[in-house]
Amino acid sequence: MKQPHLKTTENKSTLLFVFSGTGNSLHTAMKIQESIENCEILSISKVLEEKKFHYKASKIGFIFPVHFQNVPNIVRKLLKNIKISNNPYLFAVATSGGEIGKTFQNINKILDNQNLTLHSEFSLVFPSNSIIMEDRTSTPKKIERLIKNSEIRINEVIEIISNKKIEKCMYKKSSFKDRFGCLMGTFFLYRIFNDRSFKVDNEKCIRCGTCDSVCPMNNIEIVDNTVTWNHNCECCLACIHWCPKTAIEHMKTQGIPRYHHPDITIKQLKDYKSKS
Numbered sequence: 001m002k003q004p005h006l007k008t009t010e011n012k013s014t015l016l017f018v019f020s021g022t023g024n025s026l027h028t029a030m031k032i033q034e035s036i037e038n039c040e041i042l043s044i045s046k047v048l049e050e051k052k053f054h055y056k057a058s059k060i061g062f063i064f065p066v067h068f069q070n071v072p073n074i075v076r077k078l079l080k081n082i083k084i085s086n087n088p089y090l091f092a093v094a095t096s097g098g099e100i101g102k103t104f105q106n107i108n109k110i111l112d113n114q115n116l117t118l119h120s121e122f123s124l125v126f127p128s129n130s131i132i133m134e135d136r137t138s139t140p141k142k143i144e145r146l147i148k149n150s151e152i153r154i155n156e157v158i159e160i161i162s163n164k165k166i167e168k169c170m171y172k173k174s175s176f177k178d179r180f181g182c183l184m185g186t187f188f189l190y191r192i193f194n195d196r197s198f199k200v201d202n203e204k205c206i207r208c209g210t211c212d213s214v215c216p217m218n219n220i221e222i223v224d225n226t227v228t229w230n231h232n233c234e235c236c237l238a239c240i241h242w243c244p245k246t247a248i249e250h251m252k253t254q255g256i257p258r259y260h261h262p263d264i265t266i267k268q269l270k271d272y273k274s275k276s
Ligand SMILES: Cc1cc2nc3c(=O)[nH]c(=O)nc-3n(C[C@H](O)[C@H](O)[C@H](O)COP(=O)(O)O)c2cc1C
Pocket: 019, 020, 021, 022, 023, 024, 025, 026, 064, 065, 066, 067, 068, 069, 070, 095, 096, 097, 098, 099, 100, 126, 127, 128, 129, 130, 193, 235, 236, 237, 261
C-alpha cells in the first residue's frame, strides 16, 4: 500500500503555506522566513497539485489574501485536506485591503474537524488588488503609506510568532454587507469573476509570457500567438496586475492602475509557486 506523504521537520522548524497573486502575502511570508530560523515556504497550489497533506512541524502558518471577505477557495481546499500532527503552534496571516469579514472564524471552523484551532490570527492591511469588483486601488502616496505601515506590522507579527505568543483578531460584529459579501463570494462571485471574463488585447500584448510566469495555477498558455486561459483560475489577479503592457482586462478594469508589492519580483513569484 502507498504510504501517505509526511513532511517531518526538525523540532524547531516553521512551515509557511502561502498563496499570493500580487505579492503582499508572499512578501509577508518572505520577511517571516528571513527572521525565523529553519523556516520553509510552501506554495498552496503546488501542495494541492501534488496532494502532499501530512505535516509535522513546530510552527505552521497560512498566509494568503482575503477574497470576498473570506478565506480564498484554494486555502479552504488546503485546510480541509491537510493533516497536522504533534499539535504545533498554528497561525494565519490574512492580507487584505482591510475588510476581512469572518475569515478567521471560518478557518477555525474548518480546523475544528481535526480538533485544531489557530493560536494566532493576524490581519495585515496592504494596498488592495481588488480591481474587478470595484476600484479599491490607492494613489501612489497611499500605497507608500500602507506599505510603510505594513512593514511595522510584519515586524510585530514576527515577534509574536517567534515567541509563540497568542494574538486573536478582534472581531467587529459583522454587518449585513459583510455577511452578504461572504455568502455571495462562496457561492457566486468566483463563478462570475474568473478567467472566462478575462480578455487580452492582441494589439498591446507582446507575448512576453509574464502572465504565465506569475500565475500560481499555471493556468495560462500562449496558443496560436494568443494568451489563453485554461479555466483553472483562483482569481488572484496576478495576470492582470503584472502584465507590463496592461493588455489584460476584466469587465470594467480599463484605465484602473495596476498594483503589485514593490519589493516582490516576477522571479520570486515564479520560484515560490513551485515549492512544495
Ligand atoms: C477576488 C478578490 C477579492 C478580494 N476581496 C477582498 C475583500 O473582501 N476585502 C479586502 O479587504 N480585500 C479584498 N481583496 C484584496 C486582497 O485581499 C489584497 O489586495 C491582498 O493583500 C492581495 O494579496 P496578494 O498580493 O498576496 O495577492 C480581494 C482581492 C481579490 C483578487
